[in-house]
Amino acid sequence: MGIIGDVIAWLTDPAHWTGPSGIPTRVAEHLAISLAALVIASLIALPIGLYVGHTRRGGQSAVNVANLARAIPSLALIGIAVPITVLVDPQVGFKVLPTLIAMIVLGIPPILINTYTGITEVDRDLTEAANGMGLTSRQVLTGVELPLAASVIMAGIGSAAVQIIATATLGAIFGFGGLGSYLVQGIAQNDDAMLFSGVVLVAALAVGAEAAFGFLGRALRPHEVDTATPALLEPSQPEGTPAVG
Amino acid sequence: MPDPTPTPAANASSSTPHAATVEFDHVTKTYDPRAAKAGAPGAVNDLSLSIPAGRICVLVGPSGCGKTTSLKMVNRLIEPTKGRILLDGVDVATRDVTELRRGIGYVIQQTGLFPHQTIEDNVATVPRLLGWPKARQKERAQELLGVVGLDPSRYARRYPAQLSGGERQRVGVARALAADPPVMLMDEPFGAVDPIVRERLQNEFLRLQEQLAKTILFVTHDIDEAIKLGDVVAVFRDGGIVEQFAPPAEILAAPASEFVARFVGADRGLKRLSLTRVNDVELGHAPTARAGDGAADARERTRRNELPYLLLLDAEDRPIGWVDEARLPAEGQLGDRLVSATSPLLDRRTTLKDALSMLLDADVQIGVVVDRRGAYRGIITVEQIAGFTRETAREAQVRADAATG
Numbered sequence: 001m002g003i004i005g006d007v008i009a010w011l012t013d014p015a016h017w018t019g020p021s022g023i024p025t026r027v028a029e030h031l032a033i034s035l036a037a038l039v040i041a042s043l044i045a046l047p048i049g050l051y052v053g054h055t056r057r058g059g060q061s062a063v064n065v066a067n068l069a070r071a072i073p074s075l076a077l078i079g080i081a082v083p084i085t086v087l088v089d090p091q092v093g094f095k096v097l098p099t100l101i102a103m104i105v106l107g108i109p110p111i112l113i114n115t116y117t118g119i120t121e122v123d124r125d126l127t128e129a130a131n132g133m134g135l136t137s138r139q140v141l142t143g144v145e146l147p148l149a150a151s152v153i154m155a156g157i158g159s160a161a162v163q164i165i166a167t168a169t170l171g172a173i174f175g176f177g178g179l180g181s182y183l184v185q186g187i188a189q190n191d192d193a194m195l196f197s198g199v200v201l202v203a204a205l206a207v208g209a210e211a212a213f214g215f216l217g218r219a220l221r222p223h224e225v226d227t228a229t230p231a232l233l234e235p236s237q238p239e240g241t242p243a244v245g
Numbered sequence: 246m247p248d249p250t251p252t253p254a255a256n257a258s259s260s261t262p263h264a265a266t267v268e269f270d271h272v273t274k275t276y277d278p279r280a281a282k283a284g285a286p287g288a289v290n291d292l293s294l295s296i297p298a299g300r301i302c303v304l305v306g307p308s309g310c311g312k313t314t315s316l317k318m319v320n321r322l323i324e325p326t327k328g329r330i331l332l333d334g335v336d337v338a339t340r341d342v343t344e345l346r347r348g349i350g351y352v353i354q355q356t357g358l359f360p361h362q363t364i365e366d367n368v369a370t371v372p373r374l375l376g377w378p379k380a381r382q383k384e385r386a387q388e389l390l391g392v393v394g395l396d397p398s399r400y401a402r403r404y405p406a407q408l409s410g411g412e413r414q415r416v417g418v419a420r421a422l423a424a425d426p427p428v429m430l431m432d433e434p435f436g437a438v439d440p441i442v443r444e445r446l447q448n449e450f451l452r453l454q455e456q457l458a459k460t461i462l463f464v465t466h467d468i469d470e471a472i473k474l475g476d477v478v479a480v481f482r483d484g485g486i487v488e489q490f491a492p493p494a495e496i497l498a499a500p501a502s503e504f505v506a507r508f509v510g511a512d513r514g515l516k517r518l519s520l521t522r523v524n525d526v527e528l529g530h531a532p533t534a535r536a537g538d539g540a541a542d543a544r545e546r547t548r549r550n551e552l553p554y555l556l557l558l559d560a561e562d563r564p565i566g567w568v569d570e571a572r573l574p575a576e577g578q579l580g581d582r583l584v585s586a587t588s589p590l591l592d593r594r595t596t597l598k599d600a601l602s603m604l605l606d607a608d609v610q611i612g613v614v615v616d617r618r619g620a621y622r623g624i625i626t627v628e629q630i631a632g633f634t635r636e637t638a639r640e641a642q643v644r645a646d647a648a649t650g
Binding site: 123125126128129130131132133134135136139143144147148 | 317320322343344345346347348349351353355356357358359360361370371374420421430
């Protein structure tokens with residue numbers, strides 16, 4: 001039997017669906033840490049992105065810093081985090097925290113860049129018209145810029161989610177559970193079925209996240225290009241005053 | 246939040262004239278202190294204008310001449326470097342900026358409609374900011390869509406992307422009118438639509454202004470639009486200098502400088518004709534007779550007149566056509582079959598430019614002016630039009646000289 005059959009057999013084995021190292025537990029661990037990282041990354045990146053986008057001040061440097069963080073390999077990032085987290089708490093320091101920090105750092109760039117881009121792509125004439133009508137700066141941000149940038153921002157959160165879910169896998173090397181445990185154990189025990197089952201599960205999770213955020217992004221898209229209903233024609237109206245009586 | 250009870254503006258009907266004076270008092274805007282003298286694009290140099298309440302003032306000039314900057318200083322999207330702008334005598338700089346802006350209608354070329362909001366919500370923007378009750382906001386939006394010629398039942402729930410350029414521009418105007426502001430700022434509002442729609446929007450705009458009588462500052466780079474719409478026109482040149490501030494007829498008849506003369510164009514004589522209506526000219530008279538009248542008397546009267554034609558009218562005094570003097574019978578009755586030529590019928594509101602154009606094409610170059618029922622009122626000839634323009638040009642020159650001297 002090939003590896004595909006082995007993986008299917010492994011995934012459908014009822015024994016792998018129970019207990020502390022069963023699939024539901026591992027998926028839950030993986031999702032919980034990913035969600036935590038995504039929320040924290042959003043809490044950091046969204047306000048910065050909104051601020052630099054709205055004021056158009058320091059946007060380029062924010063994007064550059066974010067891109068720099070993106071360039072660091074995930075594993076290296078966890079490695080860097082370990083000595084720091086050990087200082088905080090030797091126990092936790094070796095399990096959840098280093099991975100969480102790496103996940104947050106990697107989650108920030110796509111959210112920040114998309115938020116910044118989404119806000120700055122809102123037509124200047126639109127925000128100026130809004131200002132000119134007497135919307136306050138905050139009302140322009142929440143009432144005009146944010147709704148129009150929402151789908152772009154959501155796409156950024158989606159990319160961050162995929163990045164974070166992938167990075168959570170590495171956490172197993174540093175003692176955190178999650179789906180990465182199957183990869184680490186599979187390699188250690190030379191159990192290809194377990195190894196590749198882990199890979200399949202992580203991939204499924206990432207694809208699922210991408211699809212979910214893609215759906216959200218489409219739902220949030222403004223009615224800018226609505227091809228479903230055709231444009232009305234000019235109402236037929238008599239011309240102003242006929243020139244000749 | 247603002248007081249939710251309707252403001253006085255909320256109660257005012259759109260038919261109540263409600264306008265304010267706008268005054269620029271030595272306003273200067275420089276973007277770079279070093280370029281102050283060079284006149285950087287958008288700069289304004291010591292601008293003083295006084296716009297009476299309820300009038301349309303058009304700021305016109307080439308791009309970068311500071312006309313848009315001047316407009317945006319009124320609602321403080323741009324703050325002047327020096328000088329004051331007064332609305333009804335109150336310096337705008339002393340007023341709360343959001344409250345000031347909510348009391349000034351603002352229309353821009355790109356419409357600035359919010360793509361994620363329905364037409365109705367777009368129109369209700371300022372009422373919403375002012376905290377009007379929901380029902381009143383909705384009612385006002387529907388009312389205004391009607392005012393700008395868009396059927397609320399068809400348009401209210403649509404989104405801007407579903408409308409044509411001309412329709413979006415109407416919505417832009419409706420939105421600016423929502424809180425019945427005494428002053429409207431319009432920045433090339435009809436610049437992005439095709440010429441046919443633009444002309445229609447201009448006509449509707451003038452008709453609307455007849456009822457609303459707002460004080461309107463209108464920016465355009467199109468001199469024809471300026472002449473058509475402005476009660477007064479300020480011609481800007483680069484560096485934000487106003488070369489002439491006068492009614493359109495005066496600008497055309499007596500340009501204050503070489504720059505203005507070039508800007509209004511070599512055809513300014515024709516443009517002046519487009520400002521004057523048949524109504525404004527003293528009409529001449531042709532010999533007339535009704536169909537069925539005695540020919541002998543008609544012939545006698547036609548002979549005595551310098552025109553070689555008699556104008557035949559029907560029983561309701563509506564013109565039938567011209568009868569050549571040579572074809573008038575010595576006796577009997579006058580009838581339709583004698584008519585050998587017709588000429589254009591002009592309404593009293595026809596512009597002299599259109600009248601002239603029609604006369605040049607006609608069999609008999611005499612325009613027959615009729616009233617609303619189609620009854621004969623008088624005639625107008627090419628010579629009369631030429632004489633009238635000579636006369637008014639002379640008068641305008643005298644006025645302009647008196648103003649500058």
